[in-house]
Amino acid sequence: MIKLGVPSKGRLMEKTFDWFGTRGVSLSRTGSEREYAGAVDGVENVALVLLSAGEIPRELAAGRIHLGVTGTDLIREKLVQWDQKVEQMAELGFGHADLIVAVPACWVDVDTLDDLDAAAAAFRARHGHRLRIATKYHRLVRDYLRDGGVSDYQLVDSQGATEGTVANLTAEAIADITSTGETLRANHLKVLAEEPVLRSQATLFRSRCAPLDEADRATLRLLRDRIGV
Amino acid sequence: MSLVSVAKAAQLRAAFESAGAIPVETGVLQPAETLLDLYGEDIRARAYVTHDPVQGEMMLRPDFTVPVVQMHMSDGAEPARYTYSGKVFRRQERHPERPVEYLQVGFEIFDRADPAAADAEVFALFADLLKGYALRAVTGDIGVLTAAVAGLGASERRHAALMRHLWRPRRFRQLLDRFSGKTPMPPTRRALLAEADPMARATPMIGLRSEAEIAARIEALRADAAEPPLSAEQVALIDAVLAVKAPGPFALERLRDIAVDLPALTPALTRMARRLEALSARGVDVGRLGFEASFGRTSMEYYDGFVFGMIAEARPDLPPVATGGRYDALTRRLGQGREIPAVGGVIRPDALMQMEGAA
Numbered sequence: 001m002i003k004l005g006v007p008s009k010g011r012l013m014e015k016t017f018d019w020f021g022t023r024g025v026s027l028s029r030t031g032s033e034r035e036y037a038g039a040v041d042g043v044e045n046v047a048l049v050l051l052s053a054g055e056i057p058r059e060l061a062a063g064r065i066h067l068g069v070t071g072t073d074l075i076r077e078k079l080v081q082w083d084q085k086v087e088q089m090a091e092l093g094f095g096h097a098d099l100i101v102a103v104p105a106c107w108v109d110v111d112t113l114d115d116l117d118a119a120a121a122a123f124r125a126r127h128g129h130r131l132r133i134a135t136k137y138h139r140l141v142r143d144y145l146r147d148g149g150v151s152d153y154q155l156v157d158s159q160g161a162t163e164g165t166v167a168n169l170t171a172e173a174i175a176d177i178t179s180t181g182e183t184l185r186a187n188h189l190k191v192l193a194e195e196p197v198l199r200s201q202a203t204l205f206r207s208r209c210a211p212l213d214e215a216d217r218a219t220l221r222l223l224r225d226r227i228g229v
Numbered sequence: 230m231s232l233v234s235v236a237k238a239a240q241l242r243a244a245f246e247s248a249g250a251i252p253v254e255t256g257v258l259q260p261a262e263t264l265l266d267l268y269g270e271d272i273r274a275r276a277y278v279t280h281d282p283v284q285g286e287m288m289l290r291p292d293f294t295v296p297v298v299q300m301h302m303s304d305g306a307e308p309a310r311y312t313y314s315g316k317v318f319r320r321q322e323r324h325p326e327r328p329v330e331y332l333q334v335g336f337e338i339f340d341r342a343d344p345a346a347a348d349a350e351v352f353a354l355f356a357d358l359l360k361g362y363a364l365r366a367v368t369g370d371i372g373v374l375t376a377a378v379a380g381l382g383a384s385e386r387r388h389a390a391l392m393r394h395l396w397r398p399r400r401f402r403q404l405l406d407r408f409s410g411k412t413p414m415p416p417t418r419r420a421l422l423a424e425a426d427p428m429a430r431a432t433p434m435i436g437l438r439s440e441a442e443i444a445a446r447i448e449a450l451r452a453d454a455a456e457p458p459l460s461a462e463q464v465a466l467i468d469a470v471l472a473v474k475a476p477g478p479f480a481l482e483r484l485r486d487i488a489v490d491l492p493a494l495t496p497a498l499t500r501m502a503r504r505l506e507a508l509s510a511r512g513v514d515v516g517r518l519g520f521e522a523s524f525g526r527t528s529m530e531y532y533d534g535f536v537f538g539m540i541a542e543a544r545p546d547l548p549p550v551a552t553g554g555r556y557d558a559l560t561r562r563l564g565q566g567r568e569i570p571a572v573g574g575v576i577r578p579d580a581l582m583q584m585e586g587a588a
Contacts, residue, residue: 080322080325081325104434104435104436104438106431106432106433106434106435106436106440106443107431107438107443108421108427108428108430108431108443108447109421109427109443109446109447109450110446111415111417111418111421112415112417112418114403114407114415115417115418117400118390118446118449119438119446121389121390121393122442122445122446123438123442126442127437130265130269130270131438138273139274139322142270142271142273142274143274145270146271146274149394149397149399149400149403151269151270151271151393151394151397152269153269153270154265154269154270155270155273166435166436167435167436169436169437172436172437172438188433188435193415193417
């Protein structure tokens with residue numbers, strides 16, 4: 001049995017269902033609105049597993065699901081050496097979001113990573129602590145800032161309402177996922193004029209760790225053939 | 230790590246004790262704040278962080294030098310020689326095949342009398358203890374690099390920026406390219422400098438960084454734009470210094486040639502010459518001892534003078550078997566107003582045993 005992990009709620013689930021549906025594989029929830037059970041029609045021997053999008057990377061890496069739909073951002077943040085654990089099979093064309101670094105719009109002197117680094121050095125000298133950047137994407141942001149040559153910053157964990165941390169004086173800048181930038185503007189923040197940390201979208205991944213017997217291989221081939229990836 | 234590594238570690242520590250070192254121990258848990266202040270956020274990618282309900286964030290010691298320096302600075306007698314042996318812990322996100330905990334045996338000298346002699350003492354002791362192994366020794370001197378940067382005659386601001394990134398070669402190069410006009414000013418900065426009153430759009434003010442701080446940075450950018458670029462000759466001198474790679478005395482000769490145009494190098498070269506003499510006096514064949522000006526630039530930021538490494542060239546899979554260097558500035562940063570010249574190094578017994586095929 002091939003297990004396909006799909007986000008358990010919201011637009012990501014609906015759009016994933018649509019994506020598979022237009023390719024002749026019908027996914028659906030079964031039972032009551034509140035029950036996380038699903039069905040697959042169109043290919044035999046495939047089971048639908050409804051999961052939080054944030055748990056799908058872990059389940060793929062553990063080999064408990066064979067296929068999974070989640071954002072590239074979550075795969076890269078949560079899996080060390082992600083490309084050895086999962087194979088990217090198809091970008092699904094929705095759930096677009098960029099992981100970006102944003103600073104207060106009033107920082108008219110800061111637009112590049114070079115500016116951010118200089119501002120961080122001066123900030124530390126003036127305030128006695130490193131410039132705080134609020135994020136939940138610690139690994140991705142740290143790698144990005146190291147490659148960008150930024151030092152004298154510190155990451156502070158923020159699992160939600162990250163855009164509000166600057167006005168609340170718990171961070172000087174943020175790194176977060178944004179799709180339209182409206183929330184940033186509403187909180188008087190601006191995105192650095194640099195390549196984003198990551199461009200993310202909903203993506204179908206295959207686990208490189210999940211065990212496959214002969215029947216599973218045949219099912220997987222059939223499914224790949226059907227959805228054209 | 231195996232029993233033979235533990236036995237090797239004990240043997241090395243005993244040898245360091247015979248060389249006059251007092252054995253010391255440090256806590257496995259170290260306050261994270263000190264290490265974060267020294268190394269910045271990058272240390273989180275390399276060290277294990279844990280949490281104590283009373284003491285806050287703690288790190289599993291990623292090395293011994295910092296706690297040993299703290300111990301010496303708080304109640305050490307002078308001069309002092311210390312040795313230690315124990316595990317250090319390193320996260321290996323990029324190289325999961327490398328060990329996350331391994332033994333280090335170290336030797337550190339805190340002595341004001343004669344830094345060149347102390348450098349030579351550490352190196353000669355390490356070379357002697359490891360003489361049975363097929364290792365290539367390489368040396369460098371961060372002091373030569375800092376003297377070269379200081380000798381550029383750039384503004385205090387540019388000098389500080391270059392010094393801050395001396396240990397990040399790529400960022401250092403970016404700055405040199407910017408200061409020499411090789412890379413053009415980014416369009417955003419050009420636009421900012423063209424504005425009559427950029428602060429007018431600095432609204433609304435949010436966050437801890439104040440209006441005055443933003444205005445001060447704009448002033449600094451204006452001043453920098455008005456400063457003449459570093460000349461191609463100045464950049465060539467830095468490149469020439471960084472490219473020096475030869476056995477000690479030849480490297481010194483080459484650097485002395487460069488110092489004709491970059492006289493600020495001279496005091497650092499005098500120290501280097503004294504070190505070579507001290508190494509010779511201890512029986513090191515300096516004519517065959519490699520010197521690479523760029524060596525040590527990408528390792529721990531605290532080295533600021535002599536640096537060395539001993540590398541198993543036939544085993545590129547192994548980390549350097551021994552590394553060390555001088556860290557006077559670290560004693561200043563951790564010394565709460567006091568400082569003392571200090572130099573030391575560590576040996577990795579596991580790597581040694583792997584060279585022997587015993588681990």
